Amino acid sequence: xxxxxxxxxxxxxxxxxxxxxxxxxxxxxxxxxxxxxxxxxxxxxxxxxxxxxxxxxxxxxxxxxxxxxxxxxxxxxxxxxxxxxxxxxxxxxxxxxxxxxxxxxxxxxxxxxxxxxxxxxxxxxxxxxxxxxxxxxxxxxxxxxxxxxxxxxxxxxxxxxxxxxxxxxxxxxxxxxxxxxxxxxxxxxxxxxxxxxxxxxxxxxxxxxxxxxxxxxxxxxxxxxxxxxxxxxxxxxxxxxxxxxxxxxxxxxxxxxxxxxxxxxxxxxxxxxxxxxxxxxxxxxxxxxxxxxxxxxxxxxxxxxxxxxxxxxxxxxxxxxxxxxxxxxxxxxxxxxxxxxxxxxxxxxxxxxxxxxxxxxxxxxxxxxxxxxxxxxxxxxxxx
Ligand SMILES: [Zn+2]
Numbered sequence: 001x002x003x004x005x006x007x008x009x010x011x012x013x014x015x016x017x018x019x020x021x022x023x024x025x026x027x028x029x030x031x032x033x034x035x036x037x038x039x040x041x042x043x044x045x046x047x048x049x050x051x052x053x054x055x056x057x058x059x060x061x062x063x064x065x066x067x068x069x070x071x072x073x074x075x076x077x078x079x080x081x082x083x084x085x086x087x088x089x090x091x092x093x094x095x096x097x098x099x100x101x102x103x104x105x106x107x108x109x110x111x112x113x114x115x116x117x118x119x120x121x122x123x124x125x126x127x128x129x130x131x132x133x134x135x136x137x138x139x140x141x142x143x144x145x146x147x148x149x150x151x152x153x154x155x156x157x158x159x160x161x162x163x164x165x166x167x168x169x170x171x172x173x174x175x176x177x178x179x180x181x182x183x184x185x186x187x188x189x190x191x192x193x194x195x196x197x198x199x200x201x202x203x204x205x206x207x208x209x210x211x212x213x214x215x216x217x218x219x220x221x222x223x224x225x226x227x228x229x230x231x232x233x234x235x236x237x238x239x240x241x242x243x244x245x246x247x248x249x250x251x252x253x254x255x256x257x258x259x260x261x262x263x264x265x266x267x268x269x270x271x272x273x274x275x276x277x278x279x280x281x282x283x284x285x286x287x288x289x290x291x292x293x294x295x296x297x298x299x300x301x302x303x304x305x306x307x308x309x310x311x312x313x314x315x316x317x318x319x320x321x322x323x324x325x326x327x328x329x330x331x332x333x334x335x336x337x338x339x340x341x342x343x344x345x346x347x348x349x350x351x352x353x354x355x356x357x358x359x360x361x362x363x364x365x366x367x368x369x370x371x372x373x374x375x376x377x378x379x380x381x382x383x384x
Contacts, residue, residue, distance in 0.1 A: 005085035008092070012083070014050060014065035015072070021046035028372040029347045037346070044339075045347030049371035052305045067096045074099045075111045081118060090122040098133050101147060106136040145171070158308040166211070182207045287316060287328050295333045302337040303351075304344075305369050305377040309337035317341050319353050319367065334367060348372035 021028050025042030028049070032038065047061045054061070071079040071092060078095050081087040095114050102110060113132045117125055149171050157165040170178070186202035189195055197205065239252040287295065296311035303317075314335035320326030331353060336344060343349055350370045368378045 002085055004088045004092075005083060007089040008068075008079075008083040008085075010054065011064040011068035011092075013054075014061045015068035017046050017050045017061070018043060018065045027348070031346055041343065041346040044343050045349055045372050048304070048340075048343060048349065049373055049375060052369075052371060052377050053375055055306070057306065067093065070096045070099055074102075074104075074107045075114065077111055078114050081115070087118055088122065091118065091125055094122065094126045094129065098129055101144070102133065102137055106133075109136055166208075182210070185210075287333060291328070291330060291333070292316060294330055296335055298330070299335050301335070302340055303334040303367055303379055304336060304340035305379060307337060307340055309340075311335035313337065315341045317344065319351055354378070 021043045022039055025033060025039050028042040028045040029038055031041055044058070047058045047065075051058045051061045068079075071082065075095055078087065078092070082089075082092045091114075095110075098110060099107065110129070110133065113129060117128055120128065152169050152171065154166075154168045157167060159165055168175070182203050185206045186199060189202050189206065190197075190199060195202075241251050295316055296314070300311050301307065302309040302311070302314050314337050316333045317336040318326040318328065319332050319334055322328065326332050334351075344351065349372060352368050352370075354366055354368050366379055368376055370376045
């Protein structure tokens, strides 16, 4: 039960940090406090700050803050049990879920029922309390659906081994219609002679193609993939593995094949001598295409601590502001997703590029981020 208390502690910390950021925005942002989005950026910076400390995403910090605030206000007794470790986080989530959208005059009655049933396992606890809520507050199902539909959204969750989950929250009927459409197309493709993909694979490929707006993306036509191959391996002197897009390890043989044959691959040879190219400064603000690609390959994802947004979808940020003398060079550029790019420019989060001890300054460097409250986190570039 100590675990539950620790979770409650974390939820409370998340709620506190939001309150603090709203009360003292100048701690977190250097925007003038009269700016319309000063408080919003202060909250974002504070949420990112706590997220980095706890090792969770900004989304999780906001969700936990929301849960804590909801329980503190609407069910203080339940919150107290949770903080004492007398109620698990699973139970607390169920209660918060049931309280969402419940009219204020029902809060106290629900809380009584929760306390009476708190020893039940979480599944039965949820089932019984749903009935309680249905009696306390007989809902208009259409209205309930309408308000639930407000939360429709799309998001990505990184998975292992170069995979990611693409998730859509949709009204049920739209979701089923979409699934039937994808299934229909996949089954049609499955009848094509020579097609050897399984039905689940075909559905995934079809849905991916439809959403990516391209039926050629999967085959690689028109898509540039960077293949990194150690120069010794290319020459056949070593079996050191290479990478695809800086993240997916490939064996030396495959790396050699790709690097020598495929015209749509952008080749990067890694060798202590070749790093000289990293030092080329350009006069323009906008990096040329080859530099752009190289930066995104050296840092395959958004450089903000803990962010997994793929570099392909990121902005390139000048670590040292271009207007303040920062150069457009591989060393001074980093990929940042739009959210973290805006956060960097509108809050007291700062970033520096640190020379790696023992390496010449022309090598890929790592960056150190400092949060508004002085917490630092170092990002090592991926190994090549
Ligand atoms: Zn990011």
